Amino acid sequence: MSTTTETNELARRVRERLADRHQSLGELHPLPGGHSGLTYSITAGPASYVVKAVPPGQRPVGRNDVLRQARILRALADSPVPVPGVVAVDESEPAWFAMEFVDGEAIEPVLDEHRLDPELCRSRMLALPDVLRDLHGWTKTEAVEPLDPAGELERWSRTMRAVPSELRPGAEDVLQALAARIPDSIPPTLVHGDFRLGNVLCRGDRPAAVIDWEIWGYGDPRIDLAWFLLFADHRNFPRVGRAVPGLPGEEELLTAYLDGRPEPPAFDWFRALARTKMAAIMGHNLRRHREGKHHDPDQERLPPTIAAMIRAAGDILAPRS
Template sequence: MTTSGDLTGADEVGDRLRRFLADQPDARDGEITGLTRAGSGRSRDNWLFDLTVDGAVEPLILRTDPEGGLIDTDRAVEFGVLRGLEKSGLPTPIARWLDADGSALGRPSLIMRRLPGSCDYRVLRDPARPLEERVALARTFCELLAAVHAVDWPALGLGATLPDPGPKAARAELERWAGVLRADQLEPWPEIEYAIAVLGERAPRSAGTVLVHADFKPGNILLLGDQVSALLDWELAHLGDPLEDLGWVTQPLRAGEHTIDGAWAAADLVAHYERTSGNAVDPTALAWWVAFSTFKTAVMQVSGLRAFLEERADEPYRPTRRVLATMLDAVLEGVA
């Protein structure tokens, strides 16, 4: 295994990657080129590179835990989900190798195939794109979400990686994120505590279990023109209630990503989801999941704040007054 190209500032990553791939039977004679840091996301570090084996070039991405971020997730679980989805028909990356404990690559990491395309968090609000094109993209995104929920997760073996919470999915997710708050908070957050109490009193029961992406957004979708080439970032994926994803994409804090003023509102998204999936959406249960999604967003900010204060992250994410006010409004509307 040899490396080439400009690895200035990436020598340690390159050395670790070279040694790791030398131990993989299908990569040990390969050459790494073009190793480049793609930037640190809010939860993962990404390094792009090409691996050439016997003249064949495979574009890859090393996805590794940063020192700090908004959320802590398990690379082994993400790897298992991606492996399970290879035959799902969804546009997901092929997972190639895993360093679950970080013993080889320094931090828990996975390597997956890099897919073509670009992502834009605000593509639906891009004034350079014609309105009809943006509305068509919004419908496509909604249809992709319905396709995620339609995945036959038992047949794909995802039950071996992800536990099924059954009808108590809402309670399970509320307890999960309340636990994140307890672990990461450095000061009292009475507004968030109030949200936990109210949401706990009204947690709905799920009618069925589906694969939940849990961070569905344009920023996790690659596009080639107006065609979806990949759905990325499965680190939060789990089994649960389909309304969890629907609540996430219709919550007011993400309106700038999922709606188009005057042309594609949250109600349009829900109606198209119902037509595409063939499943009716319970408005009362959806209101709870919208409220939960704003709560989850606030907790993520608390985690980001702790990481910043502990010098594990560069940006001081914290719940703003807007986030807290929106969360409380959504909670009150969700239980009205």
């Protein structure tokens, strides 16, 4: 079946499911930028929807498990966490779901090309600790095996070790240092897995919807928190980061998230893990480019950041004199 035929068949199924809501529906249009499944937009008069579908012939697992994404969005519908509303789910193969289109910008100030006013970037960043705290306050409602610090380290160690050694100088020492001092777990919460401003649609200076729930789970909230704080400083990303005057730093954002509570234990371990994770992801993407699996010459800018992330992780883990 051709790609056009597959898209037409998906469009037919979507129109049938949304017919009870709308008499007239537009065409499916691919949305760029997604890294999981297939993502489309469709209009219905004044309304617009986003459709996420499993690619034909692929299994609905991992990042392609769109039904799992729909479940968490539905579970959060009445929570303080802003998410798009799910309007239809079709579990027949290939599975898909439709959600409300949320108007807004998802821009990572220190990484994305943009012309946003620095004060707006600051306001948006400072609005996120409250959202993350609400997310971590969510009560577990389904049987999911919590991912503890050891499991998270194992996951990203596998990714890192799949990267050619010349692209990850010093990584093995960092992985061993992390493994030697795995902290005790704390009660698991809902975790987004990639919580940052680039995955939050904003209208003006307010968060309108947290998006990209491909790797959500239940686990240690320090994983989300350390990852979010990593994007507060462009200097963490040599050659790819951009300075944003007045952007809140790690300490200011951490204080806002804690809201008077003490800093969580062993938080430096998670800060080092976040940098290791970023180095592993960037190394994986660069390897895929060089192997011809995903052509993107922009990935060639990454080696200095990969090396800097690994060095920074090692520095955080180094014994204090």
